[in-house]
Amino acid sequence: MTTATAPPRTAPDSSAKTAPRHGRRERQGPAYVFLSPWILGVALLTLTPMAVSLYLSFTDYNLFDAPQWVGLRNYTDMFTADPRYWRSVGTTLLFVVVAVPLKLALALGAALLLSRTRRAKGFYRSAFYAPSLLGASMSIALVWRALYNDGGTVDEVLSSVGIHAGGWVADPNLAVFVVALLSVWQFGAPMVIFLAGLQQIPTELYEAAELDGAGQWRRFVSVTLPMLSPVLFFNLVLETIQSFQVFTPAFAISGGKGGPADSTMFYTLYLYERGFSASHMGYASAMAWVLLLAIGAVTFVLFKTSRSWVFYANEGA
Secondary structure (H helix, E strand, O other): OOOOOOOOOOOOOOHHHHHHHHHHHHHHHHHHHHHHHHHHHHHHHHHHHHHHHHOOEEEEOOOOOOOEEOOOOHHHHHHHHHOOOOOOHHHHHEEEEHHHHHHHHHHHHHHHHHHOOOOOOOHHHHHHHHHHHHHHHHHHHOOOOOOOOOHOOOOHHHHOOOOOHHHHHHHHEEHHHHHHHHHHHOOOOHHHHHHHHOOOHHHHHHHHHHHHHOOHHHHHHHHHHHHHHHHHHHHHHHHHHHHOOHHHHHHHHHOOOOOOOOOOOOHHHHHHHHHHOOOOOOHHHHHHHHHHHHHHHHHHHHHHHHHHHOOOOOOOO
């Protein structure tokens, strides 16, 4: 009687485990080579300057002498002993509250009109987008200042209809709105994004709403806005971040001084004045880090609150 014998056990081949890892490393090697310019750029042009500015924010540095460590003095002076700092914060917040909603509303309105236009859609789209191509250039800001200055085109047009407002640039109550209107005028970029989002909304939703008796306003509120909410949220975040960093229009319209009466002394303009005009680079570095943290906090709040009003097509799938 014969008995079957079990085959001898062999030790697991360790090379089988290491082979995939070795092959993965070989595949990742060329990727790191191609990414190396970007990695070096981020390390040398972004991370290193950020680390240096963080260190300078705790020093007294005037660009000429060696930095002297002062600890939290720049931050305490900023929050407790500098009224111009808080005026710049208030001016910037006013600009954000006014410019961002108006810009998004105008961009959405133009996108809705273009989505229904049958003729010359390409021409109108290019015409509306053209101001955004100019960006925040100094030349456009200077032209804008001439338009709203005393005796400028806007003053003459308003005076012809009996409204004597004078020059907006020289009025402390109106100067900040000149900068806001310049930002609102350049609504082309969010308009194009809104237009792309409108083209992705299924027409069946509008047809079903119309069969249920929904009017034009009800279709806009119940169909367009919910389906467009991710795009609206994207534009809101981008425009809010950009508005907190406004500099060139304020510098050109105020002549670099933030006037009249600090009415156009935006946060970034005051940061520039403290760092390069007053040579308080440590103080300016502290202001820059506070701005970074403030923008991060506002962005975090926007993302948290978006859960209640932003709807995605794949939700609940």
